[in-house]
Amino acid sequence: MRGNEAPHSAESECAVLGSLLLTGGHCFDKVADLLADSDFYFRSHQVLYRIAGTLVQTGQPADLVTVTARLEALGVLKQAGGREYLEEIVRATPSAANVRKYAEVIVERRMKRQLIDASRRMEELAYEPGDVRQQMDAAQSLVMHLTEGSTVDDEPKSMSEVVRGTLEWIDERHSADSPLTGRSWGFKGLDDKTSGLQDGDLVIVAGRPAMGKSVMAQNLAENVSMGVTSLVDANGAPIIVDGCPVLVFSLEMSNLQLGLRSLSSAGKVDLNLLRSPTRMQNAEDWAKLTVAVERLHNSKLFIDETPGISISKMHAKARRFQRKHGLGLIIVDYLQLMSGSESAARRGRVEELSEITRGLKAMARDLGVPVVALSQLSRKVEERANKRPLMSDLRESGSIEQDADVVIFMYRDDYYNPDSQFRGIAEAIIGKQRMGETGTVGLQFVGSQAHFKDFAGRLPADDSETTASRPPQGSRGGFTFRPND
Structure with a gap:
């Protein structure tokens, strides 16, 4: 990064795209949950990733030949950098083994760009007329939005993993003093x-x-x-x-x-x-x-x-x-x-x-x-x-x-x-x-x-229609099972 240029990593972006082209798109699943085309800094890389992803999701290979052909058919090959640029990306990528790590770097740089954008928006808010408390709430919302989008959801867990974790929880509390x-x-x-x-x-x-x-x-x-x-x-x-x-x-x-x-x-x-x-x-x-x-x-x-x-x-x-x-x-x-x-x-x-x-x-x-x-x-x-x-x-x-x-x-x-x-x-x-x-x-x-x-004494008998005085819908053995809950 030079001077005030927005945070990005050209190397990581090329490495992810090169990995996709090297493997014919087989490594797409390793990054699809993490990356969107908008996470890339360069417009040409956004186009390449979107086209490669579309090919994979429609059951087609996404190698150098198919991606180039698709870009040509759509008339956006030049916008993606041209044939020679795609070939250079593939040559510069030694392996697709670390594609997930490359993707994480891209996401980190995107988050930094969003932080810069949010700070600029907060500065604009401060100069705008209006109630300062509402402006501070708006600034807090900007930061909260960044924070909520800063983590990547974990992979879905199998029922076997869920049960194993539950048993560990039960075992831990079974041996606890309380x-x-x-x-x-x-x-x-x-x-x-x-x-x-x-x-x-x-x-x-x-x-x-x-x-x-x-x-x-x-x-x-x-x-x-x-x-x-x-x-x-x-x-x-x-x-x-x-x-x-x-x-x-x-x-x-x-x-x-x-x-x-x-x-x-x-x-x-x-x-x-x-x-x-x-x-x-x-x-x-x-x-x-x-x-x-x-x-x-x-x-x-x-x-x-x-x-x-x-x-x-x-x-x-x-x-x-x-x-x-x-x-x-x-x-x-x-x-x-x-x-x-x-x-x-x-x-x-x-x-x-x-x-x-x-x-x-x-x-x-x-x-x-x-x-x-x-x-x-x-x-x-x-x-x-x-x-x-x-x-x-x-x-x-x-x-x-x-x-x-x-x-x-x-x-x-x-x-x-x-x-x-x-x-x-x-x-x-x-x-x-x-x-x-x-x-x-x-x-x-x-x-x-x-x-x-x-209080350990007797409570007033309640014969009215209260939630506590009648069995909850679908209850068994003291535990409440609520349909559609």
């Missing part, structure tokens, strides 16, 4: 039902306001970041594991609000006292607060309070965070406060939410961590006599039901029924679990201290 295959919620009932939070899963925690969604998310963040689990040793003592970094995107509450709630939960201090510190006259409360500060100081919990963040910006932030700190869990509070792309927004709010949930699922898979997103349910729930949420309540919230691996509805009967015999009890209703059973888990809700506790 019965959980994912990260502990810190609540026994949820861990028993889900076997923990699984890497790559999108978990939706949904409900109406005041049902405890944010408290659940906060408790979960604290538990995972501090290594709190639902497990106990042989003596019944809690097992504490190493905490892992947790990134919380708080679109609803400020850092101060989250800090007060976390101190209340971690120290079991009345939240109202923390909100009005002049009322804290009890030495015991101050001692509890000191313990809470120490516990949270040693946690690996991080908060991002960017309002109205887009999925592309969130994904980029999470990836940078993972590179810097590592990452065990992402929590989003809550997804309806996120913004989608302008094109999706123009198509309506349902389409915008669908784009957001698809993006959250893609982020979970890309980063290899669980993503827990809170979701607000519509007021239609309030219009029913039985206000326990149903899966159908998600229908107007984009593609949440399809994209989520797990859906948990939070419900508190005493909020709607002051005379309820189950005061202080919350229900975590597992309405969907792609790889497990549905059902309801009871939790004790301590609202004054912003936390949940395990």
Whole structure:
């Protein structure tokens, strides 16, 4: 490369084309999944690769004679460099053995050219009039597009390879100390039902306001970041594991609000006292607060309070965070406060939410961590006599039901029924679990201290048509098999 000439490798491009012509196109399959004609820098090489590929895909040989004849027939032989140039490419190629490596160099140079183009476009954006935040979102999208296109899909795996990998996974976890295959919620009932939070899963925690969604998310963040689990040793003592970094995107509450709630939960201090510190006259409360500060100081919990963040910006932030700190869990509070792309927004709010949930699922898979997103349910729930949420309540919230691996509805009967015999009890209703059973888990809700506790008592009998109270379609032996899922 000379001066400001765009990145490319003429040698690698010639080597790939020469390999094709030497083998009559037999090595095409080694590079077809990696290379497109647009990846080549030189126009003549783009024409050659496209013609050779077309011949191979139609069952014809793609050697020097056939490719030259095809170029002549189409009137583009001169555009491809001419007969002598093709002969020179073949003479300069000693072997087709390393054709895949040559192709990888071509792709790398193409990516560098795209990076240059993206940087120029970002510079143009910066000079254009308009809202700088929207311009930054557009710049983030450009970078995300580059990143998403930077890796080559692995070869399809045979069922034998899939089974072998699955058996290795089973064997590894069979010999592990923990019965959980994912990260502990810190609540026994949820861990028993889900076997923990699984890497790559999108978990939706949904409900109406005041049902405890944010408290659940906060408790979960604290538990995972501090290594709190639902497990106990042989003596019944809690097992504490190493905490892992947790990134919380708080679109609803400020850092101060989250800090007060976390101190209340971690120290079991009345939240109202923390909100009005002049009322804290009890030495015991101050001692509890000191313990809470120490516990949270040693946690690996991080908060991002960017309002109205887009999925592309969130994904980029999470990836940078993972590179810097590592990452065990992402929590989003809550997804309806996120913004989608302008094109999706123009198509309506349902389409915008669908784009957001698809993006959250893609982020979970890309980063290899669980993503827990809170979701607000519509007021239609309030219009029913039985206000326990149903899966159908998600229908107007984009593609949440399809994209989520797990859906948990939070419900508190005493909020709607002051005379309820189950005061202080919350229900975590597992309405969907792609790889497990549905059902309801009871939790004790301590609202004054912003936390949940395990509850082993009886839950209210639910005779209404709820997802949790009737067998899921196609279920067998506790596992849910959903047609067309």
